Amino acid sequence: MVYFNFILRLFFRRALFRRLLFTIGFIICVYLLIFYNTTSSNQYYEPSVSNIIDNNAIHNYNSTDSCHFKPSTDEFILKYKPVTLIGLKPEATRFEPTIERIRNLLELIRSKEDTYQPLLQNFDVFNMINPDISLKVYTDESNIDEIKTLYNRYIKLMPDNKTIHVDHAMIDYLKQISSYLSDGLRNNRANRVNIKENVQLPVECLRKPVFVLACDEGFFNILQGAIHSLDEYWSGYRIVFYDMGLSSGQVKLLREKCKQCTIIKFPFSSIKIFASHIDILKTYAFKPFVIQDALRRYGTIIYGDASARFNSNSFNPVLIDNYIRGFAARELPDHYLSCFTRTGTFDWFNQSYSQFDEIYMSEANFLVVTDTFLTRLMMKAWLTCALESKCLIAYESQSKCRGSSTTYHRYDQSAMVIILTHFFFPGTKSTWGDRHLNDPAPYDMFTSIQMNLGDIKRGYQDPNYLSEKKIA
Numbered sequence: 001m002v003y004f005n006f007i008l009r010l011f012f013r014r015a016l017f018r019r020l021l022f023t024i025g026f027i028i029c030v031y032l033l034i035f036y037n038t039t040s041s042n043q044y045y046e047p048s049v050s051n052i053i054d055n056n057a058i059h060n061y062n063s064t065d066s067c068h069f070k071p072s073t074d075e076f077i078l079k080y081k082p083v084t085l086i087g088l089k090p091e092a093t094r095f096e097p098t099i100e101r102i103r104n105l106l107e108l109i110r111s112k113e114d115t116y117q118p119l120l121q122n123f124d125v126f127n128m129i130n131p132d133i134s135l136k137v138y139t140d141e142s143n144i145d146e147i148k149t150l151y152n153r154y155i156k157l158m159p160d161n162k163t164i165h166v167d168h169a170m171i172d173y174l175k176q177i178s179s180y181l182s183d184g185l186r187n188n189r190a191n192r193v194n195i196k197e198n199v200q201l202p203v204e205c206l207r208k209p210v211f212v213l214a215c216d217e218g219f220f221n222i223l224q225g226a227i228h229s230l231d232e233y234w235s236g237y238r239i240v241f242y243d244m245g246l247s248s249g250q251v252k253l254l255r256e257k258c259k260q261c262t263i264i265k266f267p268f269s270s271i272k273i274f275a276s277h278i279d280i281l282k283t284y285a286f287k288p289f290v291i292q293d294a295l296r297r298y299g300t301i302i303y304g305d306a307s308a309r310f311n312s313n314s315f316n317p318v319l320i321d322n323y324i325r326g327f328a329a330r331e332l333p334d335h336y337l338s339c340f341t342r343t344g345t346f347d348w349f350n351q352s353y354s355q356f357d358e359i360y361m362s363e364a365n366f367l368v369v370t371d372t373f374l375t376r377l378m379m380k381a382w383l384t385c386a387l388e389s390k391c392l393i394a395y396e397s398q399s400k401c402r403g404s405s406t407t408y409h410r411y412d413q414s415a416m417v418i419i420l421t422h423f424f425f426p427g428t429k430s431t432w433g434d435r436h437l438n439d440p441a442p443y444d445m446f447t448s449i450q451m452n453l454g455d456i457k458r459g460y461q462d463p464n465y466l467s468e469k470k471i472a
């Protein structure tokens, strides 16, 4: 099953890749054009911008470690003229962002806040009663002014502390974001005839991502393979490892041989008071906590399961789009959310499973997360769901899709996708040969770069990597 998923995805990507080959050729032409224009007039693009966008190699990261670039994504995105027009006519069969859905989600989270905020504030999660004070600066790169501006513009808690008013303009804002991201897909951003139009977010420098890994002792040999691939493609980058229960020998080995690793012990006991299932690792309740904790410490993170194998360092397009999107995952084409999610989880969100029949499942084993306004909302929702077994596990229900029941459930991933669909429009439906498929959703990394950045290789061990590793 696992390999089947993987192969299917590769296949899909190859097909798409072939289709996009001519576009890539076209881009090279556009690039040459820009290059000549830049050298002749120095006017078209700031050199730093075209460097970052046109060459994805690692050396483009600013050599000084910090990047204090705080883009006004708000101003940029509202002015952007999309090619891919998303959400033109409301779709009856698939869920997309609406004022009602967002309000429903935010009111639900607000109703749980009095119970969970004492815990969540330890992870710097804001409270909705007092967002101006509780929306904290995560790192000195936090774009906190924009986060607060957007929050106050779109979201207002009524004096009853229950009802939330969501401004109608929020849908236009979300539509623009989804359209902008989807334009990356067929290179509709780069293909603009009039390159003078500001069609790319002008990015001065990129925040350096921090890699986030987590596992217990049983997965340590698999984890070593992930570290091996990071050493190969991202040597010298900081890795923060969440210790979910390593043996003392394993911790010692990691400390000695992984100089770029920071080890953080996962705070099971403080969370267990609120969620007794937190230490049942197969429910993945820990994952939103690992991501939130890393996010508040580092601001821009790339999370991988122990079985993640990085095979590229070409993450720049994803990181640039993440200034706007905040959250990037990978979809599993042909795997529908309703077939892999117990109905109880949908019930918790007050959503009907039948409207997720055509939304693809996304994987949470490989994520790129950046601190933005949308990320703050989504992380709060994801954490709240993870704390309630009724939401995350939904023990007593089954998955129902397309007229049949299944026993599949994907815990953290199921919740993550439901939350994402509140803020991002679904990918456009399209036809590939005789098949009908969705384009990748705006949160799929594939909209930013059409290549495979890493694989999930379940069961692949690299047991001697650290013990045999030579350190300078």
Ligand SMILES: *[C@@H]1O[C@H](CO)[C@@H](O)[C@H](O)[C@H]1NC(C)=O
Pocket (backbone or CB within 6 Å): 062, 063, 064, 067, 068, 069, 204, 205
């Ligand atoms: C790094 O970024 C800073 C401003 O953020 C800039 O002044 C500096 O020139 C950049 N360095 C390189 C090597 O691009």
Ligand SMILES: *[C@@H]1O[C@H](CO)[C@@H](O)[C@H](O)[C@H]1NC(C)=O
Pocket (backbone or CB within 6 Å): 129, 159, 160, 161
């Ligand atoms: C709403 O919350 C604020 C801050 O905790 C409190 O001062 C106020 O009395 C609450 N209002 C209601 C109606 O409970």
Ligand SMILES: *[C@@H]1O[C@H](CO)[C@@H](O)[C@H](O)[C@H]1NC(C)=O
Pocket (backbone or CB within 6 Å): 104, 350
């Ligand atoms: C659940 O959603 C329905 C619309 O589908 C809405 O009428 C109802 O108010 C929602 N319930 C809650 C508790 O928000």
